[in-house]
Amino acid sequence: MTDFGTWLAEPVNWVYLVIGIAVLVSAFRVVTSQNLVHAALFLVATLGGVAAFFVMLSAEFVALVIVLVYIGAVIVLFLFGIMITRAPTGVDVALDNERKLPAALVSLVLFAAMSYASVEAFGSTPIAEQGVATDTATLAEGFLGRFVVPFEVVGFILLAALVGGITLARRDLTPLEEEQRRAV
Amino acid sequence: MIANQFLILAAALFSLGIYGLLVRRNAVLVLLSVELMLAAVNINLVVFEAVRRTSEAIGQIFAIFVITVAAAEVGIGLAIILMIFRNRRSANIDELDLMRW
Numbered sequence: 001m002t003d004f005g006t007w008l009a010e011p012v013n014w015v016y017l018v019i020g021i022a023v024l025v026s027a028f029r030v031v032t033s034q035n036l037v038h039a040a041l042f043l044v045a046t047l048g049g050v051a052a053f054f055v056m057l058s059a060e061f062v063a064l065v066i067v068l069v070y071i072g073a074v075i076v077l078f079l080f081g082i083m084i085t086r087a088p089t090g091v092d093v094a095l096d097n098e099r100k101l102p103a104a105l106v107s108l109v110l111f112a113a114m115s116y117a118s119v120e121a122f123g124s125t126p127i128a129e130q131g132v133a134t135d136t137a138t139l140a141e142g143f144l145g146r147f148v149v150p151f152e153v154v155g156f157i158l159l160a161a162l163v164g165g166i167t168l169a170r171r172d173l174t175p176l177e178e179e180q181r182r183a184v
Numbered sequence: 185m186i187a188n189q190f191l192i193l194a195a196a197l198f199s200l201g202i203y204g205l206l207v208r209r210n211a212v213l214v215l216l217s218v219e220l221m222l223a224a225v226n227i228n229l230v231v232f233e234a235v236r237r238t239s240e241a242i243g244q245i246f247a248i249f250v251i252t253v254a255a256a257e258v259g260i261g262l263a264i265i266l267m268i269f270r271n272r273r274s275a276n277i278d279e280l281d282l283m284r285w
Contacts, residue, residue, distance in 0.1 A: 007186070010185070012185055013185060013189070016185065016189060020189075020193050023193065023197070024193070024196060024197075024200075027196075027197050027200045027201075027220055028200060030200070030204065030216055030217070030220060031200050031201070031203050031204030031207065031208070031213075031217055031220070036210065036212065036213065039213055039216055040216060043216055043219060043220070046197075046220065046223065047219075047223060050223050050226070050227060053190060053193075053227060053230075054227075054230055056185070057190070057230050057231060057233075057234040058234065059230045059233065059234070059244050059247070061244065061248075062226070062230055062244050062247050062248060062251075065248055065251055066226075066251065069251055069252075069255055070219075070223075070251070073255065074219070074254075074255055074258050077258055077259065077262055078212065078215070078216065078258070078262070080262075081212050081215075081262040081265060081266065082212050084266060084269070085211075085212060085265060085266065085269040085275040086275070094209065095208060095209055095210050095213060096207045096208060096209060097207060097208075097209050097278060099206065099207065100207055102206075103202075103203050103206035103207045104203060106202060106203075106206060107199040107200065107202045107203035107206075108199065110195075110198070110199050110202055111195055111196055111198075111199035114195035114198065114199070115191075115192045115195050115196075118187075118188055118191040118192060118195065119188060119192075122186075122187045122188050122191060122235075123188070124186045124188065125186060125187045125188070125235055126185065126186055126187070126235075127185045127186065127187060127231075127234045127235060128234065128235060128236075128237045134241050134244060138239075138240065138241045139241055139244060139245060139248070141240070142240045142241060142242065142245045143245060143248075146240060147245055147249075150249060154249055154252045154253065157252075157253060157256050158252065158255070158256050160256075161256035161257075161259050161260050162259065164260055164263070165259040165260055165262075165263040166263075168260070168263035168264060168266070168267050169262075169263040169266050169267065171270070
């Protein structure tokens with residue numbers, strides 16, 4: 001186990017600490033905020049920090065995908081969903097149920113178990129070759145070479161989800177409305 | 185940098201996601217918590233890749249697959265929530281007890 005002093009001597013770990021605290025605080029606010037829109041915006045902060053971690057772990061392409069897909073598209077989708085499924089703006093009556101204590105207990109036990117397992121398994125295993133970016137061409141070769149079948153399947157899943165989403169969300173016209181539309 | 189500093193942070197994110205999943209009443213917020221958990225999984229995949237350094241960057245490829253499926257999941261999930269809201273005038277999951285026995 002490396003001791004904390006030598007760990008802290010690395011400047012990159014200072015960056016890690018700052019981003020990590022920001023990620024944890026904003027993730028905590030995602031699950032505790034009493035305002036729906038704020039919760040979604042705190043998720044943006046969390047995912048931004050996660051993207052910064054990916055850059056630190058020399059996974060630049062994945063970081064950009066996170067920014068584009070999550071922050072660019074998924075959060076916008078969430079904000080639309082929040083806008084549509086809620087009449088009043090501002091603080092809502094009760095966004096949480098009353099079983100906070102058991103839920104906190106479950107998540108704490110889970111966290112203890114998972115961190116114990118990863119400390120046991122990895123100890124102080126270092127990150128290999130810091131600062132060497134992963135070539136995007138390597139990822140492309142993986143997607144179109146060894147993983148071409150899952151790649152196509154994922155494309156099909158996206159298409160099916162798109163069609164399914166449209167089918168679910170569109171409102172079917174009542175017979176009267178259909179009559180009126182035909183008359184126009 | 186050691187691997188565990190990222191893995192434990194990912195574990196914390198996952199646990200916060202579990203907490204949100206159990207506590208939240210609004211269905212959109214439950215989906216937000218699921219996104220937190222998926223982000224934790226992605227961190228794990230990228231960290232394993234950074235430790236092992238496979239020549240094909242398999243960990244990152246898997247992370248991108250997870251992101252894609254998560255995007256599809258959000259689309260379908262929000263469409264379902266929209267349907268429920270339209271039919272029941274509420275997006276609270278504890279009021280959806282129609283299939284409870």
